[in-house]
Amino acid sequence: MALVSADSRIAELLGELHQLIKQTQEERSRSEHNLVNIQKTHERMQTENKISPYYRTKLRGLYTTAKADAEAECNVLRRALDKIAEIKSLLEERRIAAKIAEIKSLLEERRIAAKIAGIYSEAEPPRKTMRRGVLMTLLQQSAMTLPLWIGKPGEKYEVDDIDEEGKERHTLSRRRIIPLPQWKTNPETDPEALFHKDQLVLALYPQTTCFYRALIHAPPQRPQDDYSVLFEDTSYADGYSPPLNVAQRYVVACKETKKK
Known part of the structure; x- marks a missing residue:
């Protein structure tokens, strides 16, 4: 059920990403007209070889509009990047879930085979451990899928401490926990x-x-x-x-x- 839910969410996100890409193109087309006007204004100024109050006021307005257009396009691109990061995270979670299910299936097959061979006891079940090669592969793939941070000017990183969650193994103070980069x-x-x-x-x-x-x-x-x-x-x-x-x-x- 978890895999089906992930697939549904990925399809939804892909649709949203498609709309954001279309919106990005619309924002870019809208800004191109203003950029052309800026270029033409500079050409006229060079022809007349002077910067009159008229051209100064006109350029100030054109550049203000260009800045607003660029910020609008940038905001849409950031939203698109957020969607891409979420999609990659879901794909990674789905892949790991599938790998874990595969490992569990193999362990169950071995348990049944061992039971049939008479070397397995229900009182002392075999220890379920993940193969070292599989674990190393998962670590490396997790590092490769880490999303790229694209911050705004002057924006700082924020790190959330991880509270105690579950007490199956150890109980640690937050001061003793170092979160991995997000x-x-x-x-x-x-x-x-x-x-x-x-x-x-x-x-x-x-x-x-x-x-x-x-x-x-x-x-x-x-x-x-x-x-x-x-x-x-x-x-x-x-x-x-x-x-x-x-x-x-x-x-x-x-x-x-x-x-x-």
Whole structure:
């Protein structure tokens, strides 16, 4: 039922995205006429070789309209990007749900086979664990599908702490929880949102599910690039491993412990 619900929502979002794309084209067509008027006004000014009060007033009005048109188009594009991010999230959730269902089916088949062979007891069921290769693949795909952050001028990031939810395993204070990034940073437009070279961080060590202390060797240069980090490792002479790549999603701030 969950997969059917996701498919229905994806179809709905695709319809909304289609309308937003059409609206974007309409906004762009509307602004093109004004841009042509700006260009023609500048050409007339160059021909007359003077900037009269008339042209100054006219250009001020044209540029004000152009700015409003650009902002309107930008707002529509942002709404379209939000729809795309939601669609990608739903597709990822659906894919993971299908993978989990597949794994459960395989485990059930093994349980039945083991029971038939006489090596399975209902009192001690086999431990259900996800294969390491599958888990590593899921982590990597989750990093690749992280949506790109496109902020407005002067806009800051907001991070919500995760409250305790369920008590199946551990109970932790929010102060001990470091949330993973919800957006991918574009180095060209928001470089201040990236960790800088030699900054101390916690990073997911490749092919594991554990975060370790590391230094930023080089930040991403493009949205799709990874961080290059140096993990703390006493087996090397300088105390750090060679540079290793870690996706933006799995690099978080490291809080220095206070010395007593």
